Amino acid sequence: MEDLNMAELREIIPRWGGVSHAGIATFLRAPILEEVSTEELRARKVKAAVFGVPFDAASISRPGSSLGPRAIRNSTSGSGPYHFHYDVDIVKELNLHDCGDSFIALGDAKKTMENGADVASEILKAGALPIILGGEHTVTLAGTLAVDRVLKGKYGFIHLDAHLDAEKEAIQYFHGSQVARTSELEAFPCENMVLIGQRGTSNPKSHFQFVKDNGITCFTMYQVVDIGFANVIDQALAIATRGTDGFYLSIDMDVLEAAHVPGAQAFQCFGITTRELWSVLPKFGFNDKLVAFDVVEVVPAYDRSEMTAMTAKSICIELLAARATIVDKIKPPPVKRGGQ
Amino acid sequence: MAGLQEIMPRWGGVAHAGIATFLGAPLLEGEEVNEKELRTRKVKAAVLGVPFDGATLARPGSSLGPRAIRNVSCVGPYFYDYDVDILKELNLHDCGDSFIALGDAKATMENGASVVSEILRAGALPVILGGEHTVTLAGTIAVDRTLQGKYGFIHFDAHLDATKEGVQWYHGSQVARTSEFEAFPGENMVLIGSRGGVNRKSQFQFLEEIGSTYFTMRQVVKMGLERVVDQALEIATRGMDGFYLSIDMDVFEAAYVPGAEAFTPFGITVREFWPVLEKLGKSDKLIAFDVVEVVPAYDPSELTAMTAKAIVAELLAARATIVHNMKPPLLKTEVS
Numbered sequence: 001m002e003d004l005n006m007a008e009l010r011e012i013i014p015r016w017g018g019v020s021h022a023g024i025a026t027f028l029r030a031p032i033l034e035e036v037s038t039e040e041l042r043a044r045k046v047k048a049a050v051f052g053v054p055f056d057a058a059s060i061s062r063p064g065s066s067l068g069p070r071a072i073r074n075s076t077s078g079s080g081p082y083h084f085h086y087d088v089d090i091v092k093e094l095n096l097h098d099c100g101d102s103f104i105a106l107g108d109a110k111k112t113m114e115n116g117a118d119v120a121s122e123i124l125k126a127g128a129l130p131i132i133l134g135g136e137h138t139v140t141l142a143g144t145l146a147v148d149r150v151l152k153g154k155y156g157f158i159h160l161d162a163h164l165d166a167e168k169e170a171i172q173y174f175h176g177s178q179v180a181r182t183s184e185l186e187a188f189p190c191e192n193m194v195l196i197g198q199r200g201t202s203n204p205k206s207h208f209q210f211v212k213d214n215g216i217t218c219f220t221m222y223q224v225v226d227i228g229f230a231n232v233i234d235q236a237l238a239i240a241t242r243g244t245d246g247f248y249l250s251i252d253m254d255v256l257e258a259a260h261v262p263g264a265q266a267f268q269c270f271g272i273t274t275r276e277l278w279s280v281l282p283k284f285g286f287n288d289k290l291v292a293f294d295v296v297e298v299v300p301a302y303d304r305s306e307m308t309a310m311t312a313k314s315i316c317i318e319l320l321a322a323r324a325t326i327v328d329k330i331k332p333p334p335v336k337r338g339g340q
Numbered sequence: 341m342a343g344l345q346e347i348m349p350r351w352g353g354v355a356h357a358g359i360a361t362f363l364g365a366p367l368l369e370g371e372e373v374n375e376k377e378l379r380t381r382k383v384k385a386a387v388l389g390v391p392f393d394g395a396t397l398a399r400p401g402s403s404l405g406p407r408a409i410r411n412v413s414c415v416g417p418y419f420y421d422y423d424v425d426i427l428k429e430l431n432l433h434d435c436g437d438s439f440i441a442l443g444d445a446k447a448t449m450e451n452g453a454s455v456v457s458e459i460l461r462a463g464a465l466p467v468i469l470g471g472e473h474t475v476t477l478a479g480t481i482a483v484d485r486t487l488q489g490k491y492g493f494i495h496f497d498a499h500l501d502a503t504k505e506g507v508q509w510y511h512g513s514q515v516a517r518t519s520e521f522e523a524f525p526g527e528n529m530v531l532i533g534s535r536g537g538v539n540r541k542s543q544f545q546f547l548e549e550i551g552s553t554y555f556t557m558r559q560v561v562k563m564g565l566e567r568v569v570d571q572a573l574e575i576a577t578r579g580m581d582g583f584y585l586s587i588d589m590d591v592f593e594a595a596y597v598p599g600a601e602a603f604t605p606f607g608i609t610v611r612e613f614w615p616v617l618e619k620l621g622k623s624d625k626l627i628a629f630d631v632v633e634v635v636p637a638y639d640p641s642e643l644t645a646m647t648a649k650a651i652v653a654e655l656l657a658a659r660a661t662i663v664h665n666m667k668p669p670l671l672k673t674e675v676s
Binding site: 061062201203267269273 | 353354355356363415416417418419420421423426593595596598610611614640641642643646647650651653657
């Protein structure tokens with residue numbers, strides 16, 4: 001066993017030899033590719049690639065989400081690549097790769113997002129689906145900046161979060177402004193942006209005003225309860241894909257009921273349940289318009305049970321498994337001439 | 341702090357900066373908490389902690405509850421669903437913590453009642469943060485002493501807390517003690533969410549004897565919480581001048597409150613509770629409330645404290661929508 005490499009370990013684990021937490025914790029034991037380039041991703045026929053942005057330096061609330069990507073990867077070691085419900089091997093079907101973490105420019109949120117966008121851009125140019133693990137919610141910008149730079153056309157934006165994150169002015173780059181910053185990018189028309197699950201006292205009136213003034217759609221949590229979550233998602237998908245070339249999906253763990261995510265950075269009562277979320281994840285995963293997604297704001301220090309990281313991992317797995325069933329029929333979104 | 345309140349809504353600095361008063365409200369401590377000062381400041385609601393857990397038979401540590409709740413309360417004061425700024429509308433103040441007489445539950449409750457009485461006399465809504473459930477007495481003693489008339493009592497708790505004899509002052513007897521006060525007729529008291537093996541038959545018997553109503557958790561599941569609370573409000577306000585509300589965090593399903601002092605499975609969910617908070621908070625008959633039994637040491641996630649804070653914020657936001665159209669309950673001094 002001393003010469004066991006990752007490839008062999010991947011073969012062995014599903015046959016239940018050894019412990020699941022043995023070996024290097026890449027996402028779902030996917031091969032590592034830390035020198036990320038379009039050419040290399042294409043050569044390996046990668047259809048989906050995970051990377052982390054371990055950044056929490058522009059957080060106003062409980063710090064520590066920079067340890068999120070590592071906690072999520074650790075948690076994936078407990079899962080095999082085969083998903084029974086969809087009868088697919090996620091790692092094989094998608095040639096899933098783990099691209100490590102993008103470089104953190106200490107104390108510089110904007111530069112850090114640019115670095116993340118460089119990685120996401122390579123993945124997009126290779127025609128693969130980028131999956132971004134946070135980190136604080138600012139890291140969405142690593143994804144949306146890349147889409148804006150690299151892809152041709154217009155894109156919708158769906159944001160599941162207890163908060164609007166629509167700060168226009170005070171601070172340009174922090175985990176409460178990335179929706180406003182994304183709305184300023186040419187690729188993301190406001191009328192195709194949808195925010196879902198807002199509640200509690202940490203949404204200032206000015207954010208609601210910004211959303212309203214710009215024609216962004218918002219479903220607060222009380223509306224979600226009234227209309228039903230599945231119904232809201234159907235409407236959100238219609239809005240985000242109407243006349244666009246695809247849509248970006250951002251999931252802040254605090255959209256879930258606090259009891260499901262005790263380690264979410266800004267957790268809130270009266271959220272959606274995992275039961276509700278699970279019933280809509282296939283709607284996203286089976287949708288060939290999905291161009292990238294992120295899952296953010298896991299703070300391992302507040303959650304000895306690892307429940308929050310485990311839930312974040314499971315969300316990624318559900319989305320990837322659904323994606324794996326349609327990946328052979330998907331046409332990747334059009335890339336701008338010359339890349340960027 | 342005043343500066344921070346201005347800054348936070350505009351997103352400067354971090355949420356956990358500065359002195360942790362409840363929701364960043366201005367502080368009024370010790371002798372400053374008096375009717376005159378509260379009236380001068382036009383305070384309509386005031387938060388008070390009673391960090392006491394010295395008469396607890398279950399998991400100790402709830403005396404650290406008020407501090408944990410304040411720590412997690414440093415978020416914005418604006419509440420979208422009702423379009424109100426809680427701090428501004430209520431002139432909310434944090435009155436710090438009442439004095440703890442170490443080892444003396446009764447004297448500690450008397451101390452708490454002195455502070456609550458000042459708040460009531462100023463025509464404001466007292467909000468009491470526990471501490472163990474005994475601290476309800478800081479509120480009900482004050483009502484009995486200070487207010488004219490009769491008051492209902494609504495108690496959300498996995499436990500009845502209706503020990504008539506045995507220990508007089510502890511976190512399993514405050515419902516019985518409250519029922520002995522002139523201001524609180526037994527037939528206007530309602531207990532919701534009782535379950536598990538800790539509730540003794542003698543307590544059920546006691547409640548039946550004094551004509552109180554209880555909805556056990558099985559009844560809540562059968563009827564639905566909203567219907568139960570509609571009935572509870574009807575009972576607690578029938579012929580009354582107002583009602584007192586007490587919320588023990590263990591009324592919730594244990595998964596929502598891992599740090600509740602005596603947490604118990606088969607409780608109500610947050611989703612069930614939020615719509616009834618609106619009913620309770622928008623009732624102009626609500627004269628005071630407490631939220632109790634957060635034990636931070638059992639809950640590194642802060643989930644229990646955060647949920648307690650959110651309950652208080654929901655109730656205060658609902659209150660803020662009606663505060664300008666309501667008359668505070670009559671004081672005893674106004675009779676004579």
